Structures are given as C-alpha cells and as structure tokens.
Amino acid sequence: MTIQRIKKLAGLLPQNSDGAIITSDVNRRYFTGVKSSAGVVLCFRDASYLIIDFRYIEHARKCVKSCEVIEQKDLFAQINELIKKHNAKIMSVESKSMSLFDMNTYKTKLNCVLDIGNELSDLILNMRAVKDNTELAAISRAQGIAERALEDVMGRLCAGMSEREFAMLLDFTMLKLGAESISFDTIALFGANTSKPHGEPSEYCLKKGDAILVDFGAVYDGYHSDMTRTFFYGAVCSMSKEIYEITLNAQQAAIKAARAGISGAELDSIARRIIDDAGFGDMFGHSLGHGVGLEIHESPNLAPKSEYILCENNVVTVEPGIYIPSKIGVRIEDFVTITPTGCRNLTAFPKKLTVI
Ligand SMILES: [Mn+2]
Structure with a gap:
C-alpha cells in the first residue's frame, strides 16, 4: 500500500515543484510504513528515497518497499546529492509540521528553493482522509x-x-x-x-x-x-x-x-x-x-x-x-x-x- 501512496504523491506534486521533502513522523510512517522519530522521505516525480539513521536502518531495509533506503551519514549533503541527481530546482516542504527553525536550516543548507506553501501538506492530508x-x-x-x-x-x-x-x-x-x-x-x-x-x-x-x-x-x-x-x-x-x-x-x-x-x-x-x-x-x-x-x-x-x-x-x-x-x-x-x-x-x- 505504501508503494501506491508514494506513487500517488509523486503524481500529484504541486505543479511548480520538483519534489517533496517529508519530515513529519506521521507522514513518514504513512509513506514508508516505518515508525521512527527521525528520517527524511524525498519524493521526486520518478523516484523516492528514505534517508534514515543507524537506529532504524535494519528495520527500514527489511520493511520499506516504497522508497530506496539510504543510511543517514551527512543528511544535508545526502539530500543535496539527490536534488542534483534529479535536477530539482524547487522542493516542497510540509508547512503544517515543519518548524521555522528547521525551515531556516533547510533553506540555508540545501541547494534548491523551498516551496513553503500549504499545497503539499493539504495534498497529504487529503490523501490520508480517504482510507485504504x-x-x-x-x-x-x-x-x-x-x-x-x-x-x-x-x-x-x-x-x-x-x-x-x-x-x-x-x-x-x-x-x-x-x-x-x-x-x-x-x-x-x-x-x-x-x-x-x-x-x-x-x-x-x-x-x-x-x-x-x-x-x-x-x-x-x-x-x-x-x-x-x-x-x-x-x-x-x-x-x-x-x-x-x-x-x-x-x-x-x-x-x-x-x-x-x-x-x-x-x-x-x-x-x-x-x-x-x-x-x-x-x-x-x-x-x-x-x-x-x-x-x-x-x-x-x-x-x-x-x-x-x-x-x-x-x-x-x-x-x-x-x-x-x-x-x-x-x-x-x-x-x-x-x-x-x-x-x-x-x-x-x-x-x-x-x-x-
Ligand atoms: Mn473524538
């Protein structure tokens, strides 16, 4: 089911955006099936990744079917590498859950423009409102x-x-x-x-x-x-x-x-x-x-x-x-x-x- 969910998200990404950065625990669980207190899902139109740290890596490698699982080493360098690989210029973040502190950090560290509008959060809320x-x-x-x-x-x-x-x-x-x-x-x-x-x-x-x-x-x-x-x-x-x-x-x-x-x-x-x-x-x-x-x-x-x-x-x-x-x-x-x-x-x- 997580595969269908992430495919759906990829198909519905905000028009001006090249991908989504999902950082909330609840949505990370929704799209990967993994319960964790940290980790980032990157969803581009043609590929998805879960970057997650050592504490969860064994479980994630075994269970996650919807994303390529990458062990977290240097988070922002790893995100930047994927942004470059997918030629992404604008990435949407979750306005509903991202703190201003994290937003400022992501803005400083990432080599792309952040879309901080409500569209991504609204989209995911609407997906989650209809249960499978x-x-x-x-x-x-x-x-x-x-x-x-x-x-x-x-x-x-x-x-x-x-x-x-x-x-x-x-x-x-x-x-x-x-x-x-x-x-x-x-x-x-x-x-x-x-x-x-x-x-x-x-x-x-x-x-x-x-x-x-x-x-x-x-x-x-x-x-x-x-x-x-x-x-x-x-x-x-x-x-x-x-x-x-x-x-x-x-x-x-x-x-x-x-x-x-x-x-x-x-x-x-x-x-x-x-x-x-x-x-x-x-x-x-x-x-x-x-x-x-x-x-x-x-x-x-x-x-x-x-x-x-x-x-x-x-x-x-x-x-x-x-x-x-x-x-x-x-x-x-x-x-x-x-x-x-x-x-x-x-x-x-x-x-x-x-x-x-
Ligand atoms: Mn109630």
Whole structure:
C-alpha cells in the first residue's frame, strides 16, 4: 500500500515543484510504513528515497518497499546529492509540521528553493482522509480492543473508585489486549466533572447518582480509535435522562444522514439543529466530529464551517454533547466509515441509556 501512496504523491506534486521533502513522523510512517522519530522521505516525480539513521536502518531495509533506503551519514549533503541527481530546482516542504527553525536550516543548507506553501501538506492530508483497506482493518482492530477493554473495566467499576484509577485501568487493559498505545490521554469523569468536555481525570471518587463520561481509544498499527460513552451510576435524574435522549437522537440523526456527497457543515447542522430545538444549543459548544487515522484528529472536520464534501472511505467521529456547567455533561461518540449510500458504524458498543 505504501508503494501506491508514494506513487500517488509523486503524481500529484504541486505543479511548480520538483519534489517533496517529508519530515513529519506521521507522514513518514504513512509513506514508508516505518515508525521512527527521525528520517527524511524525498519524493521526486520518478523516484523516492528514505534517508534514515543507524537506529532504524535494519528495520527500514527489511520493511520499506516504497522508497530506496539510504543510511543517514551527512543528511544535508545526502539530500543535496539527490536534488542534483534529479535536477530539482524547487522542493516542497510540509508547512503544517515543519518548524521555522528547521525551515531556516533547510533553506540555508540545501541547494534548491523551498516551496513553503500549504499545497503539499493539504495534498497529504487529503490523501490520508480517504482510507485504504489496510487502514480500515487497523482502525477496526483498534476499536475492537477499546470496546473489549471498556466492557472489562465497566465490570470492575465500584463506588469509591477514582476517575484516575478508572482511566488507568482502561489504559492498562487496552495495552494488555494488544494496543500499541492509547489514542490520547483518556478522559474519565464522574458526577459534575462531566460538564467539562475535555476535563482531566482527578482523585474524585464515584458515588451513587453520578454520571460517568469516558472518552478514549486504542492505537493499533499506528491507527487510532475514538469513542465516548456516558453512563449513570446507581440512579439517573430526569434532567440527565432528558439530555441523554436529546444527545442520542442528535447523534443517531447525524449517523443516519452520513454518506458520500454531504458536506461536513451539513452533517454538523443535522445534529446541532436537534440540540438547538430542544433548547440546549449553547451547551453544545464543540464541533460534531473529526477524521481519525494515523492521528487522532485529522481531516475531514465535521463543523459548522466545514466545506469538505464527504467521500467513500472517510473515517469520521460523530460526537454531539450537551454540557450544563457544574451539573452534568453527556457526550456520545461513535466513529464511522463513509460509504456511497450511507456509513458503516465502526463502533458496536451499546449506547442505550444505562444505569449501572
Ligand atoms: Mn473524538
């Protein structure tokens, strides 16, 4: 798959550019399959190279199929040699991830003009927004691990357990079940803490009547999963019940409407209208969802201003929420693969209102 990806990139390079210099960890992994903290991919129209240091060379030589692998000795001299070989005058760099420090260094050391526009980064983001079968399989696998872990940890939940303990157990269980890492710092909140959409787990301990909000994911083979569930412990009040049902309705309506051809803004508005009409519009202060893949947040966005037109094999979260300060927050998040006529839900974990 990495061969097709790099060929596609070579064919789509910005018109005025003779090649791409890829320096971000995530895109290096996307185009070579190698996870590393350093290295440079050079993609010309007719050839591609991975320059990578001693720490990764054995693995790279064995695994990389998309590029010629070169051991790094004197990076800039090696890049200059290849630039000369391919007669490149202008090379594009990743504006999204390259620091100004690195840009200045590359500018000084390389014998070519740097194209620092957004075109290359946009191009790669758009490529990554549409998943191939290998990627979809890894994402499903990550989600499977996350769901089994949540089921396991919910079974061990009890009064007196702290938010931090719950988060730690969930992280540990995902890793034990085969996750490469966790998708992001697990959000596990109880009671009134649930009103902070991205609150941090504290020493607060679970008690009867608390809501439980958990937003988490596993990483498998570089690919992330993302899911949020809200439960109730021992009892649920009528207001919590009401906002749970509104959130669930909004989420289900958006999932039902998700298909190739709809824009990110349209999909966002379908969920937002339901929450607005119920009188909680001001309490849904974030966007409906985001793309998920090698990064937990990537293109496309499902937000009021998103002009992105969804297409087959986009993977996006659908996660409306209602948050009443100091009282309660409810968020329900699944993630789905877009198909020509609808979507396939990657999340199987039940979302009917549950009192544990
Ligand atoms: Mn999310």
